[in-house]
Amino acid sequence: MANPEHPRLIIHDFLSLDLCKELEFIQKSCGTVGYRPNVFSTTLSHLIATNCGHLIMPFVPIRERLKEKAEEFFGCEFELFVEFTGLISWSTGASIGWHSDDNRPYLKQRDFAAVCYLNSHGEDFEGGLFHFQDWQPATIVPMAGDVVMYTADSRNIHSVDEIIGGERLTLTLWFSRDGSHDEDAKLISFLSEKQLPRSIHETRSFLPQPASSRMYWFPPETASTYESGFDICFARIHAHGYDLYSLQDISCFSASDSSNDLSEVSMAPLRLAREHELFVEEFVNILHVLQAVQFYCWKASELQTSGHEKRINVVPLSPSQREEVNRLKHVFLKDERVPDKLFRSATVDERSQQPFNWARVSAAVTAWEAYSNKLVKELLLSLPCWKTHQSIFSVPSFDLGK
Numbered sequence: 040m041a042n043p044e045h046p047r048l049i050i051h052d053f054l055s056l057d058l059c060k061e062l063e064f065i066q067k068s069c070g071t072v073g074y075r076p077n078v079f080s081t082t083l084s085h086l087i088a089t090n091c092g093h094l095i096m097p098f099v100p101i102r103e104r105l106k107e108k109a110e111e112f113f114g115c116e117f118e119l120f121v122e123f124t125g126l127i128s129w130s131t132g133a134s135i136g137w138h139s140d141d142n143r144p145y146l147k148q149r150d151f152a153a154v155c156y157l158n159s160h161g162e163d164f165e166g167g168l169f170h171f172q173d174w175q176p177a178t179i180v181p182m183a184g185d186v187v188m189y190t191a192d193s194r195n196i197h198s199v200d201e202i203i204g205g206e207r208l209t210l211t212l213w214f215s216r217d218g219s220h221d222e223d224a225k226l227i228s229f230l231s232e233k234q235l236p237r238s239i240h241e242t243r244s245f246l247p248q249p250a251s252s253r254m255y256w257f258p259p260e261t262a263s264t265y266e267s268g269f270d271i272c273f274a275r276i277h278a279h280g281y282d283l284y285s286l287q288d289i290s291c292f293s294a295s296d297s298s299n300d301l302s303e304v305s306m307a308p309l310r311l312a313r314e315h316e317l318f319v320e321e322f323v324n325i326l327h328v329l330q331a332v333q334f335y336c337w338k339a340s341e342l343q344t345s346g347h348e349k350r351i352n353v354v355p356l357s358p359s360q361r362e363e364v365n366r367l368k369h370v371f372l373k374d375e376r377v378p379d380k381l382f383r384s385a386t387v388d389e390r391s392q393q394p395f396n397w398a399r400v401s402a403a404v405t406a407w408e409a410y411s412n413k414l415v416k417e418l419l420l421s422l423p424c425w426k427t428h429q430s431i432f433s434v435p436s437f438d439l440g441k
């Protein structure tokens with residue numbers, strides 16, 4: 040039973056650790072600028088906009104379970120709509136002071152919040168404790184799989200301490216009783232407008248399309264520390280120890296010129312490099328590279344014994360290629376300390392104490408394609424049912440003809 044003065048609920052182990060890892064993959068491979076400094080987020084409409092609508096699929100059963108739980112606990116069965124679903128990552132320096140979640144005129148439709156923790160305090164990040172201003176529990180220590188739900192009004196004033204290291208990841212949902220703020224209707228209409236593949240057999244329908252706003256600009260008070268901004272995708276790729284080699288002519292770019300238009304380079308084919316080696320496989324754009332790199336981080340332990348070793352195409356970087364790789368790095372990043380400060384955590388190889396291995400990267404590219412294809416298929420089969428019901432839900436497998 041909810042305490043009427045401070046209606047809130049904490050559920051331990053609500054999400055499996057596997058699901059937390061899958062959502063971490065989505066956030067780290069698709070996240071863009073968030074709503075506060077040092078915060079990055081992935082909304083479902085951002086996924087659709089970047090041709091990754093299929094990545095909505097893992098959220099569908101979680102949204103349903105969370106909505107049911109909120110309706111049951113707060114006593115409003117069949118009354119709620121999901122108003123917002125987003126993955127949010129908080130990097131070093133991010134925090135939020137005392138507030139309620141409906142504290143702006145444009146947020147008044149928010150009735151309830153659900154925050155799911157996708158990684159753990161003390162293991163993945165430091166700082167970032169959650170506090171309620173009144174009553175119990177006064178502090179929540181975020182642990183992967185746990186969920187906190189609370190009313191969005193002033194009965195649940197809360198704050199989050201500054202992150203002092205690592206990256207804190209959450210899946211955050213808000214629910215509304217007001218159907219005009221139903222996120223589903225907007226997402227379904229956005230999905231319907233997009234040129235979705237007509238069939239799963241349409242080649243490479245899962246390839247991502249970078250959004251135009253991948254730049255993170257520092258707030259003016261810290262801008263001098265890092266000059267200006269950086270490309271989020273590039274920063275994440277670099278934080279994992281990789282560089283990029285462009286197949287375009289990049290001789291016109293210079294690191295000292297802040298008016299470089301990088302979109303042409305990042306939307307065009309690229310190759311991955313690491314130390315003195317160049318991976319010959321071509322990626323269609325920077326988001327494609329990042330998804331493959333993050334997929335490798337997610338699945339590395341399962342990819343080790345796939346027997347791909349013989350087909351790996353890696354060549355030494357020539358001195359001129361090395362020069363181009365460095366030029367691109369300085370144009371994209373300006374300051375190399377940035378990715379480390381915001382995104383660096385132990386890499387897969389460091390965690391498993393394995394030497395880096397291109398064979399597993401190659402296996403990751405293949406496995407990422409199979410994963411994406413499976414989700415595209417599920418999306419294509421579900422969308423007609425969603426359109427009919429104007430609601431996003433897990434379509435039973437017999438309706439999908441499975």
Ligand SMILES: O=C(O)CCC(=O)C(=O)O
Pocket residue numbers: 135140154169197198199209211
């Ligand atoms: O991530 C959390 O623990 C809470 C975040 C929060 O308060 C908000 O986004 O409004």
Ligand SMILES: [Fe+2]
Pocket residue numbers: 138139140197
């Ligand atoms: Fe909040």
